[in-house]
Amino acid sequence: MLQILDATLREGEQTPGVYFDEHIKLAIAAELNKLGIDIIEAGHPLVSSEIKFAVTQIANNNFKSIVGAHARSLKQDVDLALECGVGLLGIFYCVSNSRLSGVFNKDIGAAIAQITEVIAYAKSQKPDLLVRYTPEDTVRSNFQNVLDASVAAVQAGADIISIADTTGYMIPGTKRSMYAYVKKLKDELAERDAYPKIAVHCHNDRGFALTNAIDGYRAGADIIDATILGMGERAGIVDLAQLLVTLKLDFEVANDWDLSKLNNLYHLVSQNCGIPIPMNFPITGQNAFTHCAGVHTHAAAKDPAHYQSLDPAVVGRKMDISLDHMSGIASIKWALDKLGIIAENDLLERILKKVKSIGQRGRTVGLTELEYIVEWCKKHEIEG
Numbered sequence: 001m002l003q004i005l006d007a008t009l010r011e012g013e014q015t016p017g018v019y020f021d022e023h024i025k026l027a028i029a030a031e032l033n034k035l036g037i038d039i040i041e042a043g044h045p046l047v048s049s050e051i052k053f054a055v056t057q058i059a060n061n062n063f064k065s066i067v068g069a070h071a072r073s074l075k076q077d078v079d080l081a082l083e084c085g086v087g088l089l090g091i092f093y094c095v096s097n098s099r100l101s102g103v104f105n106k107d108i109g110a111a112i113a114q115i116t117e118v119i120a121y122a123k124s125q126k127p128d129l130l131v132r133y134t135p136e137d138t139v140r141s142n143f144q145n146v147l148d149a150s151v152a153a154v155q156a157g158a159d160i161i162s163i164a165d166t167t168g169y170m171i172p173g174t175k176r177s178m179y180a181y182v183k184k185l186k187d188e189l190a191e192r193d194a195y196p197k198i199a200v201h202c203h204n205d206r207g208f209a210l211t212n213a214i215d216g217y218r219a220g221a222d223i224i225d226a227t228i229l230g231m232g233e234r235a236g237i238v239d240l241a242q243l244l245v246t247l248k249l250d251f252e253v254a255n256d257w258d259l260s261k262l263n264n265l266y267h268l269v270s271q272n273c274g275i276p277i278p279m280n281f282p283i284t285g286q287n288a289f290t291h292c293a294g295v296h297t298h299a300a301a302k303d304p305a306h307y308q309s310l311d312p313a314v315v316g317r318k319m320d321i322s323l324d325h326m327s328g329i330a331s332i333k334w335a336l337d338k339l340g341i342i343a344e345n346d347l348l349e350r351i352l353k354k355v356k357s358i359g360q361r362g363r364t365v366g367l368t369e370l371e372y373i374v375e376w377c378k379k380h381e382i383e384g
Contacts, residue, residue, distance in 0.1 A: 002253050003038035003223045005199065006240060008269065009054075010041040010070050012231035018273045022054045026061070028228075028272075031265045033063040036256040039088060039223070044070035045080040052080060059085040066130065073118045082125055089122055090162070091115070092134040095149045096141035108145050115149060116156035123157035132160035132199060139165050139181055147188050154194040160223060161189070161196045163216070168205025168235065170212045178202065178212040182219035199223035204235040213238045214246065217253075228269045229277065241266065241283040245315065263316040283315055290320040297321045297331040323370060324359030327352060335370055343374065350377040 009025050012018060020028065025042070032040050042059065045052035059067040068088030071077035081089050093115050100106050106114075119131055133153035135146045150161045163182060170178045178200065186198055200216035202209040202225070213224050230239035241262045247253040266284040270277050279286045289312040291297045299306035304319045312318055321331050332352050336343055343351065354373050355365050365373065 002217060002221075002247065002255070003197075004240075004244065004255075004257075005039040005041055005068070005223055005225045006032050006037045006227065007041040007201075007225050007237070008032075008227040008231060008240070009058075010043050011225070011233070011237060012227045012229075012269075012273070013043070014233045015231040015236065015273070015275070018231065018275070020272055022050065022057065024268075024272045025054045026057055028265070028269060029058045029061070029063065029065075029067070031261060031268060033061075033065045034258065035261040035265060036258055037065050039066045039068055041068045041070060041088075041090065041225075042084075042086070044077075045084055046071070046077050052084060055081075055086065056084040059087070068130075068132075073115050075118060075121055078118060078122045078125070082122070082129070086129075088130040088132065090132040090134060091118060091122070091158075092136045092164075093149075094136035094141065095145040096137055097145065099137070099141075100145075108148065112149050112152045116152050119153055119156040119158050130160065131158045132162050133158040134162040134164050134199075134201070136164055137166040138163045139169055139176070139178075140167065143184075147185070147192075150185070150189060150196070151192045151194050154189070154196045159196060160199050161185070162199035162201050162223075162225075163221075164201045165203055165209075165212060166201075168203035168207075168209065170202070170208065170215075171206065172208060172211050172215055177215065179215035179219040182216050182221050186220055197222040199225065201225040201237065203232065203237050204230060207235075209236070209238045210242055210246070213243060214251075217247065217251070228266060229273075229275060229281075231273070231275070239282075241315070245283055245310065249310070249314070259314050260316040283310075287322075288312075289317050290322050292322040292324065292326045295328075297328060297334065301330050301334045323355050323365035324363070325356050327355055327359065335367060336374070339367060339371060339374075341371075341374055347374075347377055350380065 029040050042055040043051040045055050055069050066087045069081035069086040070090050071081050073091050073093040095111055122131055135149050138146055170176045198221045200221045202212040226238040226240040226243045228240050230236040244257050266277055277284050296307050321334050329348055332348055351373055358365055
């Protein structure tokens, strides 16, 4: 069964200026657990004592979700993570030739020795611990290095190999295809009698994170990483809501995800990280299910499916109609019906004219203001 790893509390906090207080982290983790997320990556305990404390609190809540921590390929990182009581440990070490020679001053053999020593150590400390090894910047690294390191990691006890598109380098339909990469790595690992779960971690630098993640799934990936609002380094990674909706509704992936929890979860995160949900964001944006143009609203008021491919109720939302300079009589009738107000054609025309004049000043009219407009137009009719 495909699993989703939410990295909001780890990768998400690598968004410049984003930090969640400990009680907010716990609240977010609790909502992710209710949503049915398989793995919650709660943080990198070495970064600060506050993060370590928060990871510990989350890991000891008896969530159905597996709680994980991030670690370098160093025993001190492993020890701190294990002290937190996590069920999954993500260990990363880049094996690109440029990083090996330019940063680590090691050859691939020495790097693999360090990686395997740390993985074996983690397993010896907690045999039931799930260990994920990530060759950071996987897709731009020498493939043989990645393969050799991955095989050795599995032999040392790694349960998961994560393919990291660390710089958003992969482009669907080209030689840099995530689909092709996942297929190739799985096949090469199998030839060496290594059968770990495969994860994909896709950055959005070129805008293809979601597409690459879906390509990874189609090629047989077992785990996909995502964050709320697609937060993360630079342009972030895959947006959680868009990923879940696509997998559940379009690919009919078997899962226990409760998509109706998404709306409240996104508002919780947005309010506490200082990043507004973009108005035009798919699924969770304010305008995602809001219709504006007269032709659209006329049809949508009769049957929303005319201009919606997704029922907003599935994700805890409702269809809305914007009242502004683009509105028509159908929009006004729809809104008045929401208010329980009946208006004759002459009054409807005056209300529409007023709404349009307000819309031309760059505003939309909400239901409360619409009530005021109705009363004003009635009075104006009497005085006229």
